[in-house]
Amino acid sequence: MNLYKDCTLCPRLCHINRYQNKGFCKLNNKVKLSLAKPFFYEEPPISGTNGSGTIFFTGCNLRCVFCQNIEISKYMKGINVSIKRLSEIMLELQEKKVHNINLVTPTMFVPSIIKAIKLARKNGLKIPIVYNSSGYENVETIKLLEGYIDIYLPDFKYFNNDLAKKYSNINNYVENAKASLKEMVKQTGTCSFDNNGIMKKGIIVRHLLLPTLLDDSKKIIKYLYDTYHDDIYISIMNQYTPNKEVTGILKNTIKENDYNKLIDYAVELGINNAFCQIEGTQNDSFIPNFNYYGIKK
Numbered sequence: 001m002n003l004y005k006d007c008t009l010c011p012r013l014c015h016i017n018r019y020q021n022k023g024f025c026k027l028n029n030k031v032k033l034s035l036a037k038p039f040f041y042e043e044p045p046i047s048g049t050n051g052s053g054t055i056f057f058t059g060c061n062l063r064c065v066f067c068q069n070i071e072i073s074k075y076m077k078g079i080n081v082s083i084k085r086l087s088e089i090m091l092e093l094q095e096k097k098v099h100n101i102n103l104v105t106p107t108m109f110v111p112s113i114i115k116a117i118k119l120a121r122k123n124g125l126k127i128p129i130v131y132n133s134s135g136y137e138n139v140e141t142i143k144l145l146e147g148y149i150d151i152y153l154p155d156f157k158y159f160n161n162d163l164a165k166k167y168s169n170i171n172n173y174v175e176n177a178k179a180s181l182k183e184m185v186k187q188t189g190t191c192s193f194d195n196n197g198i199m200k201k202g203i204i205v206r207h208l209l210l211p212t213l214l215d216d217s218k219k220i221i222k223y224l225y226d227t228y229h230d231d232i233y234i235s236i237m238n239q240y241t242p243n244k245e246v247t248g249i250l251k252n253t254i255k256e257n258d259y260n261k262l263i264d265y266a267v268e269l270g271i272n273n274a275f276c277q278i279e280g281t282q283n284d285s286f287i288p289n290f291n292y293y294g295i296k297k
Helices: 083-095 107-122 139-144 161-168 173-188 214-231 256-269
Strands: 031-039 052-057 079-081 101-104 129-133 151-154 199-208 233-237 274-276
Touching: 031 083, 031 107, 052 083, 079 083, 083 101, 083 107, 107 139, 139 173, 151 173, 161 173, 173 199, 173 214, 199 214, 214 233, 214 256, 233 256
Parallel strands: 052 101, 101 129, 129 151, 151 199, 199 233, 233 274
Antiparallel strands: 031 052, 031 079
16 A cells, blocks of 8 residues: 555645655655754663664654744755665665664654655664654554664643644544554563663653643653653653744743653652753754755765
8 A cells, every 4th residue: 555645644634645745844745854963862772872773754643832843843954865865875874873863753754654664674773763752643553663663652632622723733642642652562572781881672751841831741751651651761851942933922931940840750659760951951952953964975
């Protein structure tokens, strides 16, 4: 089945023929990339000492008003590449001794990614593959990835669909995030690491605290722990950096005291497998320069 011909790759279910038109994501069937390089700002078991071999895909199936990667998610900065070239990029990153191949916002290109992984493995790719996404996934698409993805790194952005509609222009975020995460955990099982603490298999769920939304964040943390306990890791993030287009309450950075309250709440719940961030992450310097590095031959 050609999944680009009647696209239902994400929960928006556009049913667009992407060979002829573009759906909500503003993408056709051609893989579009903006950056491919070792990245050191992921969680410690992902970045390690050599970095994560991060490939940034252009486009997104969300419309988060606060997006930090607005250049590629809204303004679609990127270069089209072939499946063969995508597989070569994976191998070139492996040659740089990165710990994994980290696919960022890959949802819209899953059929091409599967083909590229097959080709790269045939030509010597051995390191784990990370699927780094917004959490807004069609569970049927995630099922296609079984056997190809070693580590899932999804967001869990909201526990209230009204907030998801207001800030990301989606109607059914929570249900799809829960369902896709369940499938991800089914595929990977309990997290495993090598002798140097680098993750080889498993799940890290990211949650970014947004201004004034502490109560919603607490509900997410509680849901994740009540449902999965220590089978997953939770990354509780404070790095919210408002972009220049954001208005209203989201124009502010988060309050340090709110973040501390969220961390204290996680401790009270008994969460052991978690990552938190120190101060100083609310800074544009953590936003990549999407200059096409590593994309062209």
